[in-house]
Amino acid sequence: MSSHSIRKAAFAGSWYPARASECERQIEAFLAEDSPPTDFQIEALGGIVPHAGWYFSGTIACRVFHAMKQTAAADPDVFLLFGMHLHPQSPCYMMPDGAWETPFGSIEVDRKLAAGVMELHEFVLETPTDFTPDNTVELQLPFLKYFFPNARVVAMGVPPQVASLDVGRAAVDVARSLGRTAMVIGSTDLTHYGANYGFTSKGAGKSAVSWVREKNDRFVIDAMLDLDPERIVTVAQANQNACCAGAAATAVAGASRLGAVKAEHVAYATSYEKSPGDSFVGYVGVLMGRNK
Numbered sequence: 299m300s301s302h303s304i305r306k307a308a309f310a311g312s313w314y315p316a317r318a319s320e321c322e323r324q325i326e327a328f329l330a331e332d333s334p335p336t337d338f339q340i341e342a343l344g345g346i347v348p349h350a351g352w353y354f355s356g357t358i359a360c361r362v363f364h365a366m367k368q369t370a371a372a373d374p375d376v377f378l379l380f381g382m383h384l385h386p387q388s389p390c391y392m393m394p395d396g397a398w399e400t401p402f403g404s405i406e407v408d409r410k411l412a413a414g415v416m417e418l419h420e421f422v423l424e425t426p427t428d429f430t431p432d433n434t435v436e437l438q439l440p441f442l443k444y445f446f447p448n449a450r451v452v453a454m455g456v457p458p459q460v461a462s463l464d465v466g467r468a469a470v471d472v473a474r475s476l477g478r479t480a481m482v483i484g485s486t487d488l489t490h491y492g493a494n495y496g497f498t499s500k501g502a503g504k505s506a507v508s509w510v511r512e513k514n515d516r517f518v519i520d521a522m523l524d525l526d527p528e529r530i531v532t533v534a535q536a537n538q539n540a541c542c543a544g545a546a547a548t549a550v551a552g553a554s555r556l557g558a559v560k561a562e563h564v565a566y567a568t569s570y571e572k573s574p575g576d577s578f579v580g581y582v583g584v585l586m587g588r589n590k
Contacts, residue, residue, distance in 0.1 A: 382455030484549025492577025
């Protein structure tokens with residue numbers, strides 16, 4: 299593949315390591331961190347992951363991909379990856395051709411699958427040289443390449459509206475029609491609280507952190523665990539507790555189309571644990587699948 303058809307990484311070396319050896323060491327460190335043991339009771343079909351810099355939320359995202367690798371019936375041919383920071387009135391986005399650069403090597407776009415989805419839904423099209431840098435997708439790609447080195451990808455930006463759910467379902471239908479084994483990923487962070495984000499309704503300090511952890515983030519996490527995509531969208535709009543609710547909801551809709559009937563909590567944290575302050579962000583990891 300010629301270099302001009304590869305979308306260069308925009309966040310490598312800052313939000314995550316730029317070298318494969320450094321990424322591998324970091325992934326190994328993530329997996330070695332202490333955490334409650336989890337015996338997942340499902341066969342993975344997808345997941346929801348956070349997208350802050352690896353320092354803040356990399357452990358959670360890594361563990362979701364690792365859980366998918368451990369519990370999937372087989373490695374997928376393609377990942378349907380939903381992300382982007384969009385408003386309810388935003389269009390959908392897609393890069394339908396080329397490849398994505400990662401420290402572990404490039405990940406090809408599944409062009410036939412992308413073309414099939416474009417026949418059913420409208421997208422603003424990006425190219426490997428003409429695109430808006432976006433961390434929601436890029437930060438997942440090294441994990442994807444590390445755990446699933448042969449998988450291709452179709453990454454889509456989907457706004458937080460109920461209409462986006464049909465994009466996820468259609469992508470799964472197209473994958474099936476092409477004989478692809480697919481898995482889905484939705485990329486979102488949770489409540490952005492504090493003066494930095496213009497959200498201070500519960501004051502500051504530890505009481506605000508507790509409110510985010512125990513109440514505000516729980517509203518949308520519970521919707522995810524209930525595999526209720528419509529509720530994810532409405533709860534996020536009402537409570538400001540998911541920055542990319544469209545991505546999470548569309549992934550849930552896609553996973554359900556694949557046969558998911560259950561979701562399991564993988565991990566939760568906030569940036570406050572890493573960097574205590576009056577402004578902080580919540581992160582969750584969710585695994586979706588069918589009963590074993």
